[in-house]
Amino acid sequence: MKPFYQKLVPLPEHSVIFLDEEIPHFTVPWHFHPEIEILLVVKSCGTVYVGDGINRFSEGEISIIGEGLPHWWKSDPVYLENKGQFNTKALVIQFNKEIFHSNFIGLPEMAPIKSLLEKSQRGIRFLGLSRESLGKQVKKIFSMEGITRITELILLLNQMAVSSEYSYHSSIGYSQGINTYDFYRFSKVQEYIIRNFNLPVKLEEAAQTVNMSPTAFCRYFKTHTGKTFFQFLTEFKIGQACKFLAEEKMSVSRACIESGFNNVSHFNEQFKKIVHLTPTEYKAAYSG
DSSP: OOOEEOOOOOOTTOSSEEEEEEESSOOOOSEEOSSEEEEEEEEOOEEEEETTEEEEEOTTOEEEEOTTOOEEEEEOHHHHTOOSSOOEEEEEEEEOGGGSOHHHHTSGGGHHHHHHHHHGGGOEEEOHHHHHHHHHHHHHHHTOOHHHHHHHHHHHHHHHHHOOOEEESSOTTOOOOSOHHHHHHHHHHHHHHHHHTTSOOOHHHHHHTTTOOHHHHHHHHHHHHSSOHHHHHHHHHHHHHHHHHHTSOOOHHHHHHHTTOSOHHHHHHHHHHHHSSOHHHHHHHHOO
16 A cells, blocks of 8 residues: 555644544554644554554654654554444644744754754654653643744644654664655555565565566665665564564564564574664663
8 A cells, every 4th residue: 555645734824734633543544744743642542654663552642753754543443443432532733844944943942853853754752751741732732822832832842852752663774765656666565564574575475566576676676775675674673673672571582473583593693783782682771
């Protein structure tokens, strides 16, 4: 499934889009848009896909997603059944970075926010006490009107910028440096990887997602990523294993299986090669 382009137009008297949505479940599939998005999940849980990243989300989740970055908030099946017992509520803020004039964003005091907007190209999710305080600030913004909303949005961005409690949604190697046609085509491959990384992945199947022969697909993939398909896939799997070890506190053997490896020694070897730590060392350092 390719991401579709979504363009929401603010009312003439507003420069920023504020959406208070309460619906049975998240309905927008894999998509992207030119606006930077801040989303607070008030009610719901499920899986969020951002770039080449995949994470669980729950009530209180707050993220900032950069412009043009494909994403998909997918509610758990219990919400999709839509029997009335569950619903989803989210507060969404969307704005174009051009609302900050170049002279304004260039001010020394705005440096942290400028850096935040640049880092949002990988998608950022906030953790710990920051997650709670930022959620309160978003709710405060939605209780206001007019210019006060904009000033409080700047304060929200500054809070995000100075927080040290965050993680990235997508990997450092994720790149959007491709033209529009290839963006759609390459995203089909990403979608295939996201859905199948923990299964036996076949080159022929991946190539079929973009209607290419395996040979042409290999050339295409190397041209656009600088890596072979299986190098990219391995790095993606290791990225997921890092999340399993640090955030879900899985054992090394289970993280190995859940991230699509069927041999622990091979998993350890690849993990050390990419992360420069063994899985055990990584878990001890980052699982808290």
